[in-house]
Amino acid sequence: MAKKITLNMITQRSVDEGVGIVSGKMSPEYFEACSIIEMHDDDVKALGLVPNQLVRVTSECGSVVVKSVRGRQALYPGLAFIPQGVYANQIVPPRTQATGEPQYSGFPVTVEPVPVGERRKSTLELVQGAVGMWKGDQ
């Protein structure tokens, strides 16, 4: 039985994500900057993760596979962070509290290790896939 925990998710800018954006959404810089999750050490332990292990993050509206990394910017236990962008947006709830702004920060997610063999998808696969246009790597 794989371990699974519930965390409070926030998605915000990181400087690597900024560099990634201007390098292009299909660049390796963007991929490495955005397809990650940062958690508190206690939560990482609770999941029994080794560094750079892939996890599946699931919210009320979707799920995404990202890599668990140790960030420089410490969180408190129970809080998790994915840089804003394509990966985060697979799980950000679009509800806006009638303000226009989606719930980018402060929504519940579950995190669990993925079975061996699962991979992080490319940005193009995620977005084109979501709208039925993904034709596989050319």
Added chain:
Amino acid sequence: MGELIIKNGFVFDPLQEIKGDRMDIGIKDGRIVETSALSSPKTIDAAGMAVMAGGVDVHSHVVGPKVNVGRLFRPEDKLFKSPLKRCDRMEMGFSVPSTFKTGYDYARMGYVFVNEAAMPPLHSPHVHEEIRDTPIIDNAAMPVFGNNWFTLEYLKNNEIENNAAYTAWLLRATRGFAIKVVNPGGTEAWGWGLNCESIHDPVPYFDITPAKIITGLIETNEFLGLPHSMHLHCNNLGNPGNYVDALDSFKLAEGYTAKNTFGRDQVLHMTHVQFSSYGGDSWRNIDSQTKEIMDYVNAHDNITIDIGQVTLDETTTMTADGPFEHHLRSLNNLKWANTDVELETAAGIVPYIYSPNVKVSTIQWAIGLELALYSNDLMRTFITTDHPNAGPFIRYPRVIKWLMSRAARDETMKTFKWLDRTIESTTIDSIDRELTLYEIAQMTRAGPAKALGISNIYGGLAPGMDANVAIYALNPEDMPSDPDMIENAFSRCAYLVKDGIVTVRDGEVVAEPAKRTVWVDVKVPENAQVQRDIYEHFLRHYSVGVENYQLFEANLHNPRVIEVDSTQ
């Protein structure tokens, strides 16, 4: 461009002292010409109507950052209050209209020139972007100087020549028009949350008094010989008992005479004097001191004023007088925006409701009218509402109605909740004077144009001037008995001809002739000291590079430059 003749109207041109004579006005290639110079003109029949030059507004907040914050932060100023689209672009807003509505509404009232009352120099590209989007009317904008660190430092050391060189540089850098001064020293003090409450209250750190800033800028202005005079919004504005501060400020102009080649006689224009004519020492006992004020103004030819008439509307106050807006916010607890601008100025914005049910509002209403009605020289006393501070500019026709009709004033006063208290605290009820169309023409075109130093181009109908002509459906020989007809006629002119093009007909905009940006370019001798000071301040204290601060030519739209050579 075509020819036009305006026939048989009653012409009011105070610049030529034409007082309602029945005359024809000739127009050719965008200029006024002798009718004999026309070959086959189109005709506008102005029989039974009043013909005046296009209106000139000496002081109005229509473009720039604080105006735009006023628009942005008041969506409720649009809700159920905007008219449906009639022209090229939508017209949104009531007290702070969109740029498009501003241009169209001024045109409908027969105005062609509007002087933006306060341009923060750092924001000049913004001001010019809004000018581009304000259709039809020609605009000038006055950069603010009264709290500018360069100015404070030069004037503290009595360096008029250096201050003049800096002033010339800034006018050019911002494509500005004149020297505007708002709460001299007080706005800099506001950088620390403080104020200068009288003209003798020294500015923190800079250790100069408002009085010295005012006289220094008058001297600078006359040293340069600019078209307009120094344009002052006094210290301690809007507070009971402040008529003393206004008189103190007026007195600083004594002994100075105008030096310029633009036909201007004043050395000081004091703006929206209504806000500076209060007696008493609290909101309980505030009263009108307009007699004191106007006795002084009437006796001193080197001063002009505008009234800043309260129109009894819900409006949006906005001024570079940061501490005043902060004070206002504490009175009405409404939303408050503020922008302090590095090294230069500040601005505050607060919605405000002038209500016939509020004693202070109705006293303010009376004070504004009294100023005009006590004036002996309406070539030196102008109609404004300090738009949008005392009310929106679209109320000018209503102000004209009140000035032209005692009955209209009485009708309005009937709606006052505190009528007795208002009558007790003012003298409005004892004044029977009703202004004439000629006097209105003085107050709304000839006088302001002369004071701005542009009366060779705007404000009159002499051959050679811009063909800007407003025609109102008012017959001076048969004025309507219903004063509301006066308001209607001035709200929607029968015709506006701008630059020779029929722009408004029957109160509707029918054409959008190109608008201009009027600015003043002063030649001064090279001044290494000032160049060095500019370099230093930009290097160390500004957050923008000096090369990017100065307006790019591409961001100046359809300029009309007025050149001044002060090297002689």
Added chain:
Amino acid sequence: MKTVTITLANPPELYLEGQNITPDNFAGKKAAEIATLDVWEGKLKSPLGKYFTVEGEGGATAADTKIVLRGDCTRVKRIGQQMTAGEIVVEGNADMYIGGWMKGGKIHVKGNVDSFCGIGMEGGELIIDGNAGHHLGSSPRGEWRGMQGGLIRVAGDAGNDTATFINGGTIIIGGNADIHVSTHGEGGTVIIKGDAKGRVGGQMVKGDIFVYGTIEYPLPGFQLVGEVEQEVDGATARFAHYIGDLGERHPVSRGKTVYANIYTRL
């Protein structure tokens, strides 16, 4: 009272804006005239009859006119906007702005409504049998003069931002309320029969809030001052009494500072 029944026969692809669906606009009109009133679907302005079948006719005045809406009006906005009198019954759901800027009369929605219902309300009654969205009885953007009067009664839950800038009137929520109740309030009463999530009475100057359930995250600016017995919505109960928001300005009346009150059921 005469009744006009309009049935949504041809639903819009997008949403319909039906601010003309008020007793004020229907009064004095026959069915055929009512069918020519404007409705908007995006930029497309069409006669009401393009979407609705119209039966019956309006009374002589708004007060004599009752409108019944049938069909699925989930995508119809602004029903009863600015109405001054008369009655509207929506048989099912309706979208946004139902009863917005309402001055008088009565609206009864038998299903759910979306956000901004009853905003800027000055008088009248808005009854919702289902749930309401966000900004129920709130003020329009930027307007500091929020709900002035009238009654809003929601049987189910309400979203966030109920009664922002409320100045008067009463809102009764049968179920739970999400965050922000009476934010910036300066009067009026909000009654929540269920639970409130949090931020109840934030930045509030004056006015009353009753919560029968719990407030999950009470604000630090409210202070317990005692217990009181109060009659609320026809029934008497004991409440813990809090005053606040102590972080906000408060007027002084006859030498006493006036606070906003939160009452939670004991």
Added chain:
Amino acid sequence: MAKKIENVGCPFCGVCCDDLVVTVSDDGKKILEVENSCIIGSTVFHRAMSERHTLPRLRQPDGTFKEISYDEAIDYTAKVLHNAKKPLIYGFGSTNCEGMAAAAKVAEQAGAVLDNCASICHGSSFLAIFDNGYPSCTLGEVKNRADVIVYWGANPAHAHPRHMSRYSIFPRGFFTGKGHKGRKIIVIDPRHTDTAQVADIHLQVQQGHDYDLFDAFRTVVRGHDIPDVVAGVKKEQIIEAVDIMKKARFGTIFYGMGLCHSDGRNHNVDIAISLTRDLNDFTKWTIMAMRGHYNITGPGAVWSWQYGFPYCLDLTKRDIAHMNPGETSSVDLAMREEVDAFINIGTDAAAHFPIEPVKRLRKHPWITIDPHPNMATEISDLHIPVGIVGVEVPGIVYRMDNVPIQYRNVIEPPEGVPSDEELFERIYERLCELEAEDAAREPAKAAPEGARAGE
């Protein structure tokens, strides 16, 4: 001989550094070196020439793109706008004000909804400003006067790399000759961010409870007691921070997405403004939104002077504008399936919206106007490449403090590639032609009767 261009503005974040020096090749076609910028800024310039298309690309039935002419792309766009009942034009984070003004003209003519990235970013700030005002200042004021700086829910170390050094923490100004040493820095954030590393005080607020903490601050400012712990922060820490703030000579609260993106959205900003108002009864305090893109402040300015609303403008009625975020905001419109065409300009909605609204928008025509390929272009029906503002196209942009900065170009756009402004002007012309054709085809119908109640 390479050419050095000075005083260049950086087209990335809202800090709008205007002191970049860019070296370009002799022929003016290549960017060789970028000085003074942060890592993100220099990447913008260096990447300018890569991955560029010089012709519009139209999606084919088989899913591939085919290059078409600009005239064809303009015609296509105009027709999409013309035929839709409620098209949405969204973006504008990365273009100049001239482009925004031209786009507004198109939106007004087309009867579209016009929205910008603030809708998912600092839109909450606008809502708060509508309700409570905005006591603010320019960034030079902060540099010259501020002795207390608060970053609340903002992480400039990552999002605005030169903010702290140019304006807030480190610079020496006129009255702040000691620079960093003369300033107290308070950072309030649920994470111990890189910004928190340079703070004197870091308050680790419980995520989503900033409003409660602000309420506690205000309550303490007015001299009342508060619970022992509020939003995860101890009473003593709150009292200490309030004390520092009250004793400041000049303070600034910089706030970011931590407030705008979490529960309560605008009210987190709203109460921050209330706190700033309160503090002005004691000393001088100002507040400022950490606006993200270099010209995301621009559309708020341009559309405010044109229509009186900074974002979420519903122009579909064509004679009057209406704004109500929650209804007329892009994500809500998408989720409610209230629009039937989408033009994405100067942003990447497909990457930055949650995926569900992207899916719903994609059911209808989707056109992307952007210099580079991105997620939006790759799901578009049409991609129209344009020049890069700040690199190839000059223009005015508005910094986060609403100060207009005049940007230069350092190179020219690829031949034939228009600026956003030129493109929208041409779309406008084509749109007017289409309307004229329509009018000629069917004679004007008598307008249906009925009251036109408000908006």
